[in-house]
Amino acid sequence: MIKVFVPATSANMGAGFDCLGMALSLYNTVIVDPREEGLILDFPESDLPLVEEGENNLVYRTMKETYKIVGRPMPGLYLRQINGIPITRGLGSSAACIVAGIIAANALMGQPLKKRDIIELATRMDGHPDNVLPALIGGVTVAAMENERVYYVKQMSVDFVRFAVMIPDFPLPTSMARGILPEEISRKDAVYNISRASLMMASLITGKVENLWAASDDRLHQPYRKKFIPHFDDIVAKAKELGAKGMFLSGAGPTMIAILDKDYQRFQYEMDYYTSTFEDKWEVHILEVCRDGAWWEEVEA
Numbered sequence: 001m002i003k004v005f006v007p008a009t010s011a012n013m014g015a016g017f018d019c020l021g022m023a024l025s026l027y028n029t030v031i032v033d034p035r036e037e038g039l040i041l042d043f044p045e046s047d048l049p050l051v052e053e054g055e056n057n058l059v060y061r062t063m064k065e066t067y068k069i070v071g072r073p074m075p076g077l078y079l080r081q082i083n084g085i086p087i088t089r090g091l092g093s094s095a096a097c098i099v100a101g102i103i104a105a106n107a108l109m110g111q112p113l114k115k116r117d118i119i120e121l122a123t124r125m126d127g128h129p130d131n132v133l134p135a136l137i138g139g140v141t142v143a144a145m146e147n148e149r150v151y152y153v154k155q156m157s158v159d160f161v162r163f164a165v166m167i168p169d170f171p172l173p174t175s176m177a178r179g180i181l182p183e184e185i186s187r188k189d190a191v192y193n194i195s196r197a198s199l200m201m202a203s204l205i206t207g208k209v210e211n212l213w214a215a216s217d218d219r220l221h222q223p224y225r226k227k228f229i230p231h232f233d234d235i236v237a238k239a240k241e242l243g244a245k246g247m248f249l250s251g252a253g254p255t256m257i258a259i260l261d262k263d264y265q266r267f268q269y270e271m272d273y274y275t276s277t278f279e280d281k282w283e284v285h286i287l288e289v290c291r292d293g294a295w296w297e298e299v300e301a
């Protein structure tokens with residue numbers, strides 16, 4: 001029996017659309033056990049209807065595809081999911097399924113795929129590297145793609161900050177939040193984003209906390225997506241008042257993330273209280289960067 005653990009991820013980190021991402025200390029667990037035939041899928045009923053049943057399940061589909069790519073027949077399977085990552089909230093739940101599926105299939109086959117194969121396969125399946133890469137290797141990552149090749153750098157430690165992760169109780173499917181983005185942008189906006197994405201990564205590496213608020217801003221996706229999130233501007237203003245050093249939409253949203261360098265508990269308490277006056281229910285968690293990314297172990301049945 002193989003047990004796989006995969007962290008949540010926050011993609012974009014403001015201006016780094018489809019290229020910056022980080023792994024966070026919140027996890028999905030997937031347990032797989034080969035059988036003679038068939039599929040037994042076991043996940044909490046409360047995850048319906050966001051999780052597909054039967055062979056349409058994303059972890060299962062990914063495993064099947066991985067077996068096909070390696071050129072081996074897929075066995076029957078017992079597949080159990082413990083979903084710690086909220087689904088369709090902008091915390092990389094679909095990327096976590098893809099990563100779990102590839103790692104589980106690869107482990108069952110005796111690891112024919114190496115690290116680079118896994119990164120490129122996961123990127124191809126998810127369509128962009130900013131969630132799957134940090135989910136696989138941990139830390140804060142920057143990636144660029146050329147054809148199918150993924151060039152990347154990982155910054156392991158950003159110990160001087162924590163992340164206040166504010167998760168609302170309504171979903172926002174990534175496909176819908178991508179569908180409303182403009183196809184083209186002006187040179188001025190391109191410069192705005194290139195400079196800020198670079199500033200974000202460089203400031204996290206060097207600990208320049210005073211740059212993070214400016215580095216978090218963006219003109220590629222957040223201005224369009226924020227209309228799906230009631231109180232977006234109120235939450236940004238409140239976070240600033242409470243001392244946040246930066247703030248961005250997590251992935252495609254609707255989760256929002258504030259960067260903090262102190263007073264984490266006070267921020268959590270005050271933001272919890274503030275959002276409790278809204279019609280939607282929000283949860284505030286203080287998380288840190290998961291340094292190592294996904295891992296797996298063999299366990300007794």
Ligand SMILES: Nc1ncnc2c1ncn2[C@@H]1O[C@H](COP(=O)(O)OP(=O)(O)O)[C@@H](O)[C@H]1O
Binds near residue numbers: 057088
């Ligand atoms: N734990 C899970 N188990 C099975 N499928 C999942 C799970 N999490 C996400 N998915 C699939 O991914 C879709 C959500 O993907 P997406 O809209 O990109 O949200 P997120 O921002 O959470 O990745 C779900 O509708 C479902 O098809």
Ligand SMILES: N[C@@H](CCOP(=O)(O)O)C(=O)O
Binds near residue numbers: 251
């Ligand atoms: N770069 C993507 C990231 C989507 O992340 P998710 O966690 O919302 O799936 C985008 O912004 O569309």
